[in-house]
Amino acid sequence: MEQVIHTTPIFWIIIAGYFVLILGFGSYFARYNKNTNDFFFSGRRFSWWLITMSIVATGVGSHSFLKYSAKAFEHGFSSTMTYMNDWFFLPFFLFGWLPIVYYTRIRSIPDYFERRFNRNVRILATIAILGYMIGYIAIGFLTMGKTLEPLLGWDLYTIIWVVAIVAGIYITFGGQTAVIFTDLAQGFVLIFAGLLVFILGINYLGGFDVFWNALPADFKLPLAHFNKPSNFNFVGIFWQDGVAGSVGFLFMNQGLIMRFMATKSVNEGRKAAAFNILFLLPISTVVVSNAGWIGKAISLVTPEKWDASIKLDHVFTQVSSLVTSSEIVFAFIIAAVVAALMSTVDTLINAVAAVVINDIYRPIVKDRDDKHYLKAAMVISAGATLLGVVAVTFFDNFPTLYEAHGFFHSTMTPPLVIAIFLGIFWKRYTTLAAVATFVVGAFLMYLGNKYPAGLIGPFDHGIEMDPTHPYSYIRALYNTLVCLVSGVAFSFIFTRKVEVRIEKFTANIVVNAKAHLHSTEQPISGLGRVYYTLVWGFSNMINSFVLNAASDEKLDGITVWTLDKAREMFKGSKPNDTPGEDSIVHWKIEESADSFVRFSRKQMKEMAANVGDLVYLSDKRRWLGGLKSVHSVYAEPHDEDGIVYMTPDLIDSGQLVKGKALRAEKEM
Amino acid sequence: MHELTFFRTWLPVIYLYVAGGIIFSAGMLIIYKSKSIKLSRPMHKRWFYVLFFGYFYYLGIHTFLTYAALNF
Numbered sequence: 001m002e003q004v005i006h007t008t009p010i011f012w013i014i015i016a017g018y019f020v021l022i023l024g025f026g027s028y029f030a031r032y033n034k035n036t037n038d039f040f041f042s043g044r045r046f047s048w049w050l051i052t053m054s055i056v057a058t059g060v061g062s063h064s065f066l067k068y069s070a071k072a073f074e075h076g077f078s079s080t081m082t083y084m085n086d087w088f089f090l091p092f093f094l095f096g097w098l099p100i101v102y103y104t105r106i107r108s109i110p111d112y113f114e115r116r117f118n119r120n121v122r123i124l125a126t127i128a129i130l131g132y133m134i135g136y137i138a139i140g141f142l143t144m145g146k147t148l149e150p151l152l153g154w155d156l157y158t159i160i161w162v163v164a165i166v167a168g169i170y171i172t173f174g175g176q177t178a179v180i181f182t183d184l185a186q187g188f189v190l191i192f193a194g195l196l197v198f199i200l201g202i203n204y205l206g207g208f209d210v211f212w213n214a215l216p217a218d219f220k221l222p223l224a225h226f227n228k229p230s231n232f233n234f235v236g237i238f239w240q241d242g243v244a245g246s247v248g249f250l251f252m253n254q255g256l257i258m259r260f261m262a263t264k265s266v267n268e269g270r271k272a273a274a275f276n277i278l279f280l281l282p283i284s285t286v287v288v289s290n291a292g293w294i295g296k297a298i299s300l301v302t303p304e305k306w307d308a309s310i311k312l313d314h315v316f317t318q319v320s321s322l323v324t325s326s327e328i329v330f331a332f333i334i335a336a337v338v339a340a341l342m343s344t345v346d347t348l349i350n351a352v353a354a355v356v357i358n359d360i361y362r363p364i365v366k367d368r369d370d371k372h373y374l375k376a377a378m379v380i381s382a383g384a385t386l387l388g389v390v391a392v393t394f395f396d397n398f399p400t401l402y403e404a405h406g407f408f409h410s411t412m413t414p415p416l417v418i419a420i421f422l423g424i425f426w427k428r429y430t431t432l433a434a435v436a437t438f439v440v441g442a443f444l445m446y447l448g449n450k451y452p453a454g455l456i457g458p459f460d461h462g463i464e465m466d467p468t469h470p471y472s473y474i475r476a477l478y479n480t481l482v483c484l485v486s487g488v489a490f491s492f493i494f495t496r497k498v499e500v501r502i503e504k505f506t507a508n509i510v511v512n513a514k515a516h517l518h519s520t521e522q523p524i525s526g527l528g529r530v531y532y533t534l535v536w537g538f539s540n541m542i543n544s545f546v547l548n549a550a551s552d553e554k555l556d557g558i559t560v561w562t563l564d565k566a567r568e569m570f571k572g573s574k575p576n577d578t579p580g581e582d583s584i585v586h587w588k589i590e591e592s593a594d595s596f597v598r599f600s601r602k603q604m605k606e607m608a609a610n611v612g613d614l615v616y617l618s619d620k621r622r623w624l625g626g627l628k629s630v631h632s633v634y635a636e637p638h639d640e641d642g643i644v645y646m647t648p649d650l651i652d653s654g655q656l657v658k659g660k661a662l663r664a665e666k667e668m
Numbered sequence: 669m670h671e672l673t674f675f676r677t678w679l680p681v682i683y684l685y686v687a688g689g690i691i692f693s694a695g696m697l698i699i700y701k702s703k704s705i706k707l708s709r710p711m712h713k714r715w716f717y718v719l720f721f722g723y724f725y726y727l728g729i730h731t732f733l734t735y736a737a738l739n740f
Contacts, residue, residue, distance in 0.1 A: 077733065084729065087722045088688040091695030094715065095704040212740070218670050220737035222730055223680035225670045234680035242688065270715065278722055282729065425698055560702045577709070 007151060011331045018335035019166070026182030029627070044102075045618070045654075046180065046262050048271035050625035054180045055259055055276050056187035056284060057343045064143045065194070065288050065337045067401035069316035072292025075232050076219030079292060083285035084222070085242035086250070086277050093250045094270045096424050096560045101257055102266045103566035104557055107358040109252055109420070116423045116558050117431040120545050124438045125416065126359045132412045133254060133352050135395075137388030139405055140345035142395050146313045147338055156396070160389055163338070167345050168385035180262060183343045186336065191280075193336040194287025200323040201294030205301055214297045227462040231403060235461040236473030240410045244476040248413035251420050254351035255344075264616055264626050265667060291319040298322065312400055345388070352384035353377040403472050410476035411449075415441045418483040425560050426491070430499055433490035435545055440490070441483035448478050499546045506543035510536055567668060571614055575668040580608030583664045584620060587656060590645035596635035598645040599664065604637045607666045611636060614667035617644070619660055630654030631667070677738060681730050692723055 072079035106112045109129050114122035145160040152159060205211050212220075224234040249256060250273075263269040295315050299306040310318050317334070324330040357377050365376075398404035419437045422429040448455040452470035456478040463474050471478075494502070513536035516524055524532065557566030567575045583603045590598065597615060599607070609615065611634050618629030630650050638645065644664065646656075656662065670676045696719065699705045705712050 077737070084726060085684065085688065087726050088691040089695065090722060091692065091699050091705075091719050094719070095699040096695075099704070217672060217737050218676065220733075221677065222733035222737070223684065226675040226679045226683070228670065228675075235683065238684060238687065242684070243691070267711065274718060274722070278725065560698060560704045563702070563704045 007331075008327060011151075011327050011334075014328060014331035015335045015338070018332065019339060022182055022185060022339050025185050029181040044262060044631065045264055045626045045629040046268075047622070047625040048263060048268040048275065050180070050184055051259050051263050051268070052272040052276045052280065053187035054183035055256065055272065056280050057183035057190055057340050060187075060190050060194075060284050060288055060340055064341065064401065065291065065316045066143050066146055066313050067405060068285075068288040069291040069295070069319065070312035070400050071232060071402050072289040073295045073315045074292075074312060075224060076215065076296070077222050077289075077293065078224040078232075078234070079289040080282075080285040081223055081234070081237055082241040082245065083281045083288075085238065086246045086281065088242070089246050089250055090274070090277065092421075092425070094273060097251050097420070098260055098269050098273070099266050099563055100424060100558060100560070100566060102261060102263075102269060103563070103570040105570070108355045109254055109257065109416075110355060110359040112423070112558065113419070113434070116555075117434050118545070118547055120547075121419075121431060121434045121438075122359065124435065125419065126355060128412075128416045128438065129252060129254065129355055130352065132248070132252065132416065133348050133355070134384065134387050134391055135408050135412055136253075137345055137348045137352070137384065138391035139395055139401065139408065140341055140348065141388055142392045142404070143401055144338055144341045144345075145392070146401065147317060147334070147341070150314050150317050151334065157392070160392055163342070164385050164389045167342050167349065168382050180259065182339075183347070186340050186343055189336045190340050191283060191287055193333045194284075194290065196329070197320055197323060197333060198286065198290040198294065200329075201290065201298075201319065204323040205294070205297055210301060211294070211297045214300045215293070219293075219296065227460075228464070230464045230466040231399070231469075231472065233463055233473070236463055236471070236476075237406070239477040239480070240406050240473035240475075244413045244417060244480060245409045247417045247421065248409060252413065252416045254355055255347035258351060258354065259347075264618070264629065264631075291316040294323065295319040349381050349384045349388070353380040356380045356384075398469065403469065407469065407472045407475075410473060410479060411445065414445065414476065414479035414483045418480065418487055422484075422487050422491075423559070427555060427559055427561055428491050428495070429487060430491050430494055430496055431546055432494040432499060432502075433487045436490035437483050437487040440486040441479075444482035444486065445479045448475060448482070503543060503546045506539040506546070509539040510543060513539065571668060573612055576608070576610055576613050576666070577668070578608040580666050581606050583607055585617075585642055585644040585662050585664055586659075587617075587644050587646050587651065587662055589648055589651065592647045595632060595647050595649055597632045597647075597650065597664075598635045598638050600639055600641045600643065601637045602641050603664070604634065607664065609634050609666045616665045616667050617646075617650075617654065617656075617662045618665075619657065620663050621660070628655045628657065628660075630656070634666075672738065677734060681734055684730065685727050689723070696720075 068079050068082075100106075101112070104112070104115065106115065110122045110126040113125040141160045141164055142156075144163045145156045148154075148159045148163075149156055202208055202211050205214070224232055224237065227233045227235055230236075260269040260272065263272060292315055295306070295318065298319070299308070305322065307318060316337070320330055320333050324333065354377075357373055357380060361376055361380070362373065365372075395401075395404040395408070398407065415438050418441065419434050422437070423434065444455075452475070453465060456471045456475050457465065459477045459481070460471060460474050463471065465471060513532045516522075516532045517529065517536065556562050557569045583599070583606055585599065585603065597617065599609070599615075604610075607615075613634050614631065615634055616629065616631050618624070618626050630653050632646070632650055644662065650656075700707075705716060707713050707716060
């Protein structure tokens with residue numbers, strides 16, 4: 001590709017400087033990774049504001065400046081649709097999935113499937129979730145490549161390999177704490193950079209009135225046409241993004257789940273999610289789309305300055321270059337965008353490592369020390385980066401990044417989304433039904449892909465079928481429905497009682513077939529051996545799918561109907577819900593082999609805490625956001641008010657500073 | 669460019685908040701019935717109001733933006 005936008009060495013020095021600064025910032029905080037729990041989950045310590053800002057960079061990065069600028073240029077303010085339709089699922093998330101994930105301390109989404117069903121369902125979920133995340137990484141790399149393509153003039157894949165190596169190195173050594181802090185910094189920078197483009201763009205055009213009046217009413221509507229055109233219509237995008245995408249992002253994006261698990265409590269996680277959706281997403285949508293709107297206005301007001309031959313995915317770069325009269329400002333904006341994409345990719349690479357370590361590696365390679373798993377996680381991070389690069393070729397076939405992402409969400413998310421959803425909210429959802437959601441659902445989705453006119457057509461809401469990429473968005477509705485119907489129908493047919501019967505029945509067949517195969521009294525013929533081997537294998541397979549079919553007790557704490565149990569299991573005893581006040585204390589060391597903290601009687605009373613309750617202690621300086629903090633358990637009280645006695649391991653784990661006061665909060 | 673028909677202007681807003689409203693109401697009903705949200709707890713009660721506020725907040729934004737695009 002030819003270099004479209006010419007740059008000087010200063011531009012590249014600023015880009016490199018920005019990366020060094022941001023990577024250095026994250027690496028500084030990587031020292032807080034003491035074990036795999038810190039590497040993946042940051043030790044459940046952070047305040048909501050820190051997490052919500054770090055989510056901005058992940059969300060903005062993944063949804064990308066490029067793809068929204070392209071759609072904003074083509075279709076106007078309706079490019080904001082995808083950022084403004086996430087609230088509908090929030091009750092399910094805040095009071096369903098989030099507390100379950102937090103209280104059950106699940107390490108990954110497949111881990112949930114094993115607890116809810118059994119090991120085989122976990123394997124199916126692991127395959128699905130890894131496919132989803134690798135696809136997401138590939139889209140991230142493709143976006144970064146397309147951002148830099150007009151600037152470098154290099155081949156797209158050369159750029160992708162270079163950024164993949166940088167991303168891989170960083171995440172391999174950084175871990176989740178580094179990612180959270182890098183994203184925190186970038187959350188602020190991204191919002192600033194995006195709004196800067198908007199302000200400079202308005203200024204370039206000659207004021208807001210010129211901008212607003214230049215655009216036709218159709219362009220300014222916040223939602224797209226109901227069902228036209230096939231590559232961008234409201235109803236298709238509602239089902240693809242508002243339903244499959246929103247649930248996918250909130251419920252099965254392991255990277256995002258890990259962010260919420262890094263908050264100090266469930267309530268802080270709720271605050272982070274709600275604040276993000278209510279306030280930061282509307283701002284973010286302006287941040288990522290405005291270059292397209294400004295570009296359209298420039299092309300109408302001063303058409304001689306607009307290069308009409310530019311590719312849609314390069315609109316952002318073109319507008320930034322035009323409106324920023326200074327190369328330094330342009331370099332800063334490009335650096336911020338590329339670094340944000342890096343954050344998204346890094347979050348996902350970290351999440352892939354978490355899934356592979358916890359769902360595949362740990363069950364096979366057991367009882368090793370934490371350092372071993374940490375090293376393995378680093379190797380897996382590098383492998384995930386490589387796979388992401390390889391997967392880029394598939395998504396590069398779509399006309400724009402937006403359509404590639406849309407097709408990806410419509411296809412990859414429905415089976416997992418339905419399985420998670422029914423698992424959390426429907427007690428009658430059984431193990432065989434979960435298997436059917438993945439297997440039968442995937443088969444019906446495959447049929448829909450093969451015969452779109454006949455199968456997806458009835459749900460198309462009047463959208464015209466594009467034969468090259470049929471029903472890129474509305475297929476999400478068909479895919480979601482077939483997975484839902486498979487799951488519900490199988491739950492009614494194979495109820496838990498039926499599953500128990502199947503388990504006993506197949507176990508008997510396995511025993512009998514084995515007896516025939518090993519019988520010395522009545523040896524069987526060659527054909528008989530084949531027959532009994534097949535019977536044994538098939539029965540064994542069926543048996544393994546219904547083994548330990550969920551009983552009522554097994555559902556404790558892992559459905560929305562049994563959340564009180566989850567809280568009890570998290571604490572280890574009945575939660576103490578009596579409201580108390582926070583306490584400010586200074587710490588002193590008390591040597592002991594066990595981990596505990598001891599407060600004065602008076603302060604225990606103020607906090608309404610009992611011995612055995614959980615406590616969260618953090619550095620009093622709120623701006624640290626919980627970086628220096630630790631969770632522990634109240635032990636027997638003493639009589640020195642204002643003093644907390646802590647064991648050395650807690651002081652070390654919380655990275656507490658001598659002489660600095662702590663804020664103590666009773667948990668739950 | 670599309671003509672400003674009902675399919676282009678208000679139908680998407682109505683569809684979004686009716687279909688989305690069904691999903692939202694189902695969520696509120698399930699978390700209430702399952703006692704995941706307990707209105708006897710002051711903090712949960714606040715969250716209950718925040719959830720409803722969010723629905724109407726977005727409905728307000730989309731209604732306002734559609735009206736502004738058509739009239740200003």
